Structures are given as structure tokens and as C-alpha cells.
Amino acid sequence: MSLERIPVEQLDSPEKNRISRNRWLLTRRTCQLLMLALFLAGPFLGLWVIKGNLASSEVLGVLSLTDPLIMLQSLFAGHAVYVTAIIGAITVSLFYVVVGGRVYCSWVCPINMATDLAAWLRSRLALSRDLVIPKQVRYVVLFLVPFLCWQTGTIIWEFVNPITIFQRGLVYGAGLSWGVVLLVFLFDLFVTKRGWCGALCPVGAFYGLLGAKSLIRVNAGRRNRCTDCGDCYQVCPEPQVIVPALTGEKKGLSPLILSGECTNCGRCIDVCPENVFNFSHRLTNIRP
């Protein structure tokens, strides 16, 4: 096996060290923390770059941003949403349509840090007991959310949404919002591996659909180098998305990870010892 390996000097990058094995992870954590810091800098330091929270905000007093799923809930609940929020939601949507919908999950959402930690601890502690929750449940939840909004006339998901509850808690006063994060964390740690983001959260499901045709994609471009070590599947929050790209060569499938469920977290790029993966864009798909 090792004889067939491409010699190190022919690889694009040399053997990975601790940093390069976590490059995207570190970039991503920086981005997540920066997002939090930007929202917190206003109330705590008086630096008003962003006012508001993840539900809706105002950047530098000019650009308004609104979470499109929350705006949709409001529409379904029967409110004629004011134009500012509509423009904000369109702006946010356009961004994620380009960079990948679930970039929200892995680069912005603060809950992701808790669920990533749970997943990491799980593998560290070799916890394997799983309650099987089908990954499609989140789409059913996503379908139920607008339905229930319409039925109850309220923005119903915002009663439970741990993302906005927690982030709002940090920015405006915590209350019990830490408890929500703890619940999600414990759920992921002890009940189901990647259970919250991977099977239940309708926000992730929504952004996944939003970015189903997004431009930026992970590419298993050097899949012929894959040694089937399985590291990428282990680390990926949505391992099913890697399968067609990595193993589909014979079936003529693109090496691009095309599923909207991929969060563009880049962990596979990080961990693959053979440097199979890299960030790329959908247009490379046109080439045979």
C-alpha cells in the first residue's frame, strides 16, 4: 500500500503538522468568535459595528440584515413584514446562496461550538450509544415550523430556537439561555451523535436548502489518492455527503461535494492525510 503512495515531494503540501491539520477549524473558530465579538462590542465596549442580533441587525447604521427563516415565519404568522426586514432577509439569502447555505451553521452559528465540542468529546470518550434519529426529521420540522406559525399566529420557532435564544442572551442579558446550550450539548453528547444539527435543527435544514446550489463547494479533487482511512467520515458532521464525491468516480459522479447538507466547514480538508479535498466552486463541475 505504502509503495503506491505518491512520494511526499510530489504532494502539493508537505506532511501535515498540528496547525495545518486544523487550519480550517482554526479559521472557522476565529470567524465564529469574531461574529460574537462584533455583536458584543456594541453593548460592552461601545463599538457599534453591528446593532441587534442574529434575528435582525443593522451594520454600521446602514446595512440591515434579517434572518430569512425568521422573516418567513413572520409572514406565515400573518404579519405584513416591513420593507427593512424584507431587504435584510434578501441580502442575507443572497450571501448564503453564493457561499453555501450551511456556512451559517459552521461559520456563524454559536451553537455549533457546543455541538462540535460534544462530537469531539464523544469520540474522545468513545461514547457510542445512539438513539437513532433519522436525518430527515429536520426537514419535517422545517415543514412544520411555517405550518405552526400559520396555525398559531406566532413566530413559533423563536420560542425554542437555541441559536437566537443563546445569542440574544449574550448580547442583551443571559437569563436562562445558557441552559439551552447545555441541553443541546448534553443531547449531542449522550443521546445522539450530531443529533441536534444533523437531525433536528430546522434552521440548518433551511440554510441547507437555501444553499443547495451554492457556488462554493468542497472538492474531492484528488480522490484517486484516497486510501479509505475513513478520517473524513469520522470528522464530518454530515458524512453522507462525502460518499458520492469521494467514491463516485466509476459512476461518473462529480468530485464536488454537491449536497446542500455539507456545511463547508472544511474539516475533511483538514484531516485528510492525503490532501484529497480542497475548497473549490461549482463551476469546475462543468468540466468533465
Added chain:
Amino acid sequence: MAFLKSRRKFIGRILQYLGSLGVFGFLIAGHAQREKTGLPAIVIRPPGALSEKDFLSACVRCGLCVRNCPFDTLKLAELGEPVTTGTPYFVARRIPCEMCTDIPCLEACPTGALSHALLDINKADMGLAVFTGVDTCYAFTGIGQCRACYLACPVKDRAITMEAHRRGGRDVFMPTVHTDYCTGCGKCEHDCITDQASIKVLPRHLVKQDAGLVV
């Protein structure tokens, strides 16, 4: 046989879906029900807020109204408070609404939960002041000559007047709220000098237009 097996598998799968959805749905429904319970009487919504039912369909809980209030009046409800989590409110006795003429809280609201149809803060309808001080109010009991509430009112002489009454052989004055003009800003409640305010702002729906001492 294979058919039976796959059917069993299929049914198992369906049960799995229903089970996880059921548990999840149950938790959410329970929580949502709790969240929808009505507002406590001391909780006042910002100026221009739609009726409570419509407000809950409109407000995305962003807090931009809170941020734009120059007086720190508004607050977003924290999880665990008896107000729908994340929605803005104020408690008049703590910090009342100063009735800014440019209504910056409303101006900032991206969704219209604070209705942009409200152009004049004097037409705001946050709540209604109610005189509760028959036994406590300095002016009405005749203990003193207080008229702090009247002086505090931004719409004084229209929303609130001190009306003379004959009580126990003496001339006393009762702070009297006029429903057509009271905006519910809470300045009177805030400035009232008695331990417990002798005049209180209540959500309008709790006070009938022609109720009790209101003229």
C-alpha cells in the same frame, strides 16, 4: 420472507420518525404554550406596538428598538421571565418612556412590529394610567399638596388633570386620567412619591375605556 423483513424494517423506520418527531414536538408545543401566556400587568410594550397577538407574529426579537432608545427604557425579555422570550418591554416604575418626538425605537424596528403608521408620539397607545391611590395618594387623602404625577406627564392638562373633590369636609385633589390622551408612557407612575405608586399604567386591554375612576 424478504418482503416481510423489509416491511418490518419499513414499519420500524416509520415508528422511529414518529417517535422522534413526537417527543420533539411535545417538548416544543409545551414550551410554546407556556411562552404564549398573556403579559403581566406591569409589562408595557414600546410605542406603536401592534396588539399583543399581532405583535407576537411580527416582532423578531432583534432588540433594535432597545438599542435605539436613548433612555434605556426598553429591555428584551430574558428566558425565564414571564414575558415572551426576547420581546421588548418596559416597566414604568423602573424607567418610563420619555415620549421622544422622533420615536427612535419605532424608527429602528425593521419588521413593523412597532407600527410605522404611528407618526405622532402623542397618539401612542402603550397603556393607560389608572389611579389606584384612594387611600395612599398624598393629594387625594389630603396629607399633602403633591402633584408629582401631573407634573411628570408629558401630555399634562390633556391626559391628566388634578380634579378638586370634597372629602371629609376638606378640598382634596385627585389625579384624573383622560383616556383619549393618555399614551401610557408611565411617567406619572414613575414619579409618584408613594412607596407603591398610587397611579399605575396598565396595558390598555386590562382597563375598559369607561372603567372606574377614569373620566
